[in-house]
Amino acid sequence: MTGGGVVRPYGDTTGDGMVQVSFTLPVPHDKRAEGAAVQLANRMGIDPALLVHAKPIGDGFTFFVVYGRVNHLVDLSAVRVVERDFPLLSAKEVNAVVKRRLRRKLSVVGACIGTDAHTVGIDAILNVKGIAGEKGLEYYRELSVTNLGAQVSVPELVEAARVARADAVLVSQVVTQRDAHLHNTREMSAAFREALPAARRPLLIVGGPRFDESQAAELGVDRIFGRGTTPGEVASYLVHALITGGRARVA
Amino acid sequence: MTGKLDLDPVLVARARELARRAGRPVVELARGHTTVSVERAVLRLAGVTGADPDGIPWVNRLVDAVVADVGLGHGVALPVFDALAREQVTDVTLLAQQAAAGSVRFQVPSGRAATVARRAAGRAVAAGVRRIDRRRAERDRLVRRFGDPAQRPWIYLIVATGDIYEDIPQAQAAARAGADVIAVIRSTGQSLLDYVPEGATREGFAGTYATQENFRLMRAALDESSKELGRYVRLTNYASGLCMPEMATLAGLERLDMMLNDSMYGILFRDINPVRTFVDQRFSRQVHARAGIVINTGEDNYLTTADAVDEAHTVTVSQLLNEYFAHEAGLADWQLGLGHAFEINPEVPESLRLELAHALLARELFPDAPLKWMPPTKHMTGDVFRGNLLDGFFNLVGTMTGQGILLVGMMTEAVVTPWLSDRDIALQNVRYVLGAAGGLHEDFVPAAGGFIQQRANRVLAEAVALLERIGEQSLLTAIAEGTFGIMKRPADRGKGLDGVARHEVGYFNPATEILEQPRPEEARP
Numbered sequence: 001m002t003g004g005g006v007v008r009p010y011g012d013t014t015g016d017g018m019v020q021v022s023f024t025l026p027v028p029h030d031k032r033a034e035g036a037a038v039q040l041a042n043r044m045g046i047d048p049a050l051l052v053h054a055k056p057i058g059d060g061f062t063f064f065v066v067y068g069r070v071n072h073l074v075d076l077s078a079v080r081v082v083e084r085d086f087p088l089l090s091a092k093e094v095n096a097v098v099k100r101r102l103r104r105k106l107s108v109v110g111a112c113i114g115t116d117a118h119t120v121g122i123d124a125i126l127n128v129k130g131i132a133g134e135k136g137l138e139y140y141r142e143l144s145v146t147n148l149g150a151q152v153s154v155p156e157l158v159e160a161a162r163v164a165r166a167d168a169v170l171v172s173q174v175v176t177q178r179d180a181h182l183h184n185t186r187e188m189s190a191a192f193r194e195a196l197p198a199a200r201r202p203l204l205i206v207g208g209p210r211f212d213e214s215q216a217a218e219l220g221v222d223r224i225f226g227r228g229t230t231p232g233e234v235a236s237y238l239v240h241a242l243i244t245g246g247r248a249r250v251a
Numbered sequence: 252m253t254g255k256l257d258l259d260p261v262l263v264a265r266a267r268e269l270a271r272r273a274g275r276p277v278v279e280l281a282r283g284h285t286t287v288s289v290e291r292a293v294l295r296l297a298g299v300t301g302a303d304p305d306g307i308p309w310v311n312r313l314v315d316a317v318v319a320d321v322g323l324g325h326g327v328a329l330p331v332f333d334a335l336a337r338e339q340v341t342d343v344t345l346l347a348q349q350a351a352a353g354s355v356r357f358q359v360p361s362g363r364a365a366t367v368a369r370r371a372a373g374r375a376v377a378a379g380v381r382r383i384d385r386r387r388a389e390r391d392r393l394v395r396r397f398g399d400p401a402q403r404p405w406i407y408l409i410v411a412t413g414d415i416y417e418d419i420p421q422a423q424a425a426a427r428a429g430a431d432v433i434a435v436i437r438s439t440g441q442s443l444l445d446y447v448p449e450g451a452t453r454e455g456f457a458g459t460y461a462t463q464e465n466f467r468l469m470r471a472a473l474d475e476s477s478k479e480l481g482r483y484v485r486l487t488n489y490a491s492g493l494c495m496p497e498m499a500t501l502a503g504l505e506r507l508d509m510m511l512n513d514s515m516y517g518i519l520f521r522d523i524n525p526v527r528t529f530v531d532q533r534f535s536r537q538v539h540a541r542a543g544i545v546i547n548t549g550e551d552n553y554l555t556t557a558d559a560v561d562e563a564h565t566v567t568v569s570q571l572l573n574e575y576f577a578h579e580a581g582l583a584d585w586q587l588g589l590g591h592a593f594e595i596n597p598e599v600p601e602s603l604r605l606e607l608a609h610a611l612l613a614r615e616l617f618p619d620a621p622l623k624w625m626p627p628t629k630h631m632t633g634d635v636f637r638g639n640l641l642d643g644f645f646n647l648v649g650t651m652t653g654q655g656i657l658l659v660g661m662m663t664e665a666v667v668t669p670w671l672s673d674r675d676i677a678l679q680n681v682r683y684v685l686g687a688a689g690g691l692h693e694d695f696v697p698a699a700g701g702f703i704q705q706r707a708n709r710v711l712a713e714a715v716a717l718l719e720r721i722g723e724q725s726l727l728t729a730i731a732e733g734t735f736g737i738m739k740r741p742a743d744r745g746k747g748l749d750g751v752a753r754h755e756v757g758y759f760n761p762a763t764e765i766l767e768q769p770r771p772e773e774a775r776p
Contacts, residue, residue, distance in 0.1 A: 022672065023672075024672045057671060057675040059424060059427075061671055063671075063676075118439075119520075120555065151440055151443055151521075177456050177457055178456075180456060
């Protein structure tokens with residue numbers, strides 16, 4: 001490792017800074033195209049850039065693979081990420097805390113909102129089946145789960161949350177064309193703010209592969225979960241945010 | 252290709268008989284109901300075109316107007332053609348415009364007026380069906396002229412930019428790069444629109460709206476490509492969702508070649524009302540049969556929500572049901588692109604042998620169907636290098652088991668909508684495997700009593716057991732209880748239920764009458 005928390009990419013020798021990138025340029029394959037690819041790699045900080053593969057694809061496009069030494073450094077002490085700020089609990093522990101402290105079932109309402117029909121995310125978290133060998137929230141005895149499925153409108157979601165007396169609302173957004181996931185999330189959080197006083201507003205959680213986890217405040221939600229989130233993490237967060245973490249919503 | 256698995260012919264026959272028994276009540280249900288979309292499809296065949304200034308098609312306005320006056324249960328053909336005669340209007344689209352303005356009253360005619368309306372409606376709809384017939388003959392001619400792809404499986408590739416004018420060059424480039432079938436993915440959410448958008452469209456979400464004009468533009472572009480490449484490039488879209496019958500009709504009118512058309516997908520994955528789906532599905536399949544369109548069924552979807560090993564038999568059951576519903580609607584075996592998928596978790600020991608067993612089972616159960624082989628999606632993680640390897644194994648299983656249509660898997664599945672380079676790498680993968688192992692199916696004979704034979708027979712036995720359980724209750728109950736793909740879908744819930752009506756006495760649908768007439772043996776393309 002480079003000292004002082006400063007790192008550069010690792011190829012096969014510490015400090016060699018080697019990276020591999022691939023990209024397409026909208027030019028036919030010739031010497032000039034290859035030169036253009038090298039120049040682009042240089043601009044990305046790769047120098048020397050080793051063009052290892054160039055192949056014409058389609059009409060007037062060339063695909064390149066470039067290896068090379070990148071001259072950028074990363075200072076680990078300056079990296080800001082959302083670390084998990086709650087303890088990870090097993091399903092049994094989650095059930096036990098809910099039962100003992102909440103003394104009723106914790107109500108969760110989930111949906112894909114807008115035109116997004118990809119239920120894979122919300123189903124992975126909610127369906128008993130779960131994901132990666134971890135059971136979904138429906139499996140938790142002390143959670144009462146309402147999965148509204150896909151293409152739920154925001155007013156429908158607010159109403160369903162009201163009816164189910166939701167402690168938490170989980171929204172999944174997969175489609176990101178034209179930033180649909182961001183627009184939909186803002187619309188959703190605004191609707192909840194409008195419909196319910198702060199004390200009765202459920203915890204708002206969105207998840208999806210393309211969210212930036214640090215954007216929660218900006219989007220008006222309590223938490224964002226990104227790629228690779230498991231049901232256990234969500235359940236643990238629910239317990240932390242609603243019961244053990246001090247945010248008094250139990251009432 | 253038959254006899255590699257040593258399947259028990261008695262058990263296979265039993266499976267088909269059970270599928271027929273499970274499907275029969277659903278067909279009876281479909282025969283006794285109509286839907287707004289079936290009736291709109293009838294009007295499209297009768298020549299109603301275009302949309303109002305808000306983009307709502309005139310067929311919707313006309314059906315809504317008829318329903319407001321006399322309800323849906325008589326069908327719209329009689330009330331519409333009766334009004335046409337009474338109002339002395341010559342054009343049905345014009346009548347739709349007047350009806351939308353509120354200046355036409357509809358009634359269910361009787362006596363001589365009914366006879367006149369019935370005859371006029373029959374003539375108008377027959378003209379629409381003849382247009383579909385002409386498009387089918389045109390396809391046959393073009394396939395003879397340009398030829399079919401040199402190899403099986405046919406290579407099926409997806410384009411989806413949202414903009415039809417961007418899709419066209421991409422589709423043509425894909426055809427040049429080796430695609431035999433182009434599918435234009437629909438905009439997310441179109442399946443839940445209760446109308447078909449009009450005109451050429453340039454904006455969509457993760458896909459391009461299916462419209463008659465988009466169909467026409469893309470088919471014309473692929474005709475150019477077919478000519479250039481010396482092979483007929485096929486075009487696919489979706490007859491699914493709330494407008495399934497209309498999509499099928501528009502596909503027939505614009506010479507699309509394949510349509511995704513599953514008997515249960517809409518129910519399970521879009522929460523569309525089961526009765527609505529089965530009624531729409533039957534009509535759409537009758538149109539596909541007439542139009543010479545190959546349907547693609549959606550069994551791959553079950554495996555994306557359920558475990559691909561534990562639930563393998565639900566795929567077989569769905570294939571058998573899809574086959575029954577398809578045959579009942581008049582589709583021939585060569586039109587049945589029954590689906591299945593390579594979705595077993597790669598961490599499962601012997602996953603490749605399990606995939607081979609499942610794929611070969613489908614092949615042997617449906618020897619004359621051009622099976623649609625779908626690539627891994629569920630276990631594509633964003634590790635594009637591993638993804639490319641998985642796709643290679645997927646291609647290998649496809650060629651070793653003689654699949655008919657191979658949907659090209661993308662290593663960037665679950666990452667981005669495919670880039671130009673992703674598609675090129677994916678096609679290179681397919682070409683390598685088909686080039687290196689295209690004839691391997693001749694040598695691939697699983698050992699007698701070995702792992703693959705045992706697994707295939709076990710899945711078949713589980714499918715029969717499930718069909719027996721369904722037989723004891725009914726298909727609708729099974730769907731309500733979550734037998735397929737985990738979702739529970741009761742028959743009295745779901746989207747589009749308010750567009751379903753039981754036939755009244757004297758229900759008349761000239762399209763169904765024509766489509767259900769026995770036809771002389773169709774030429775096989």
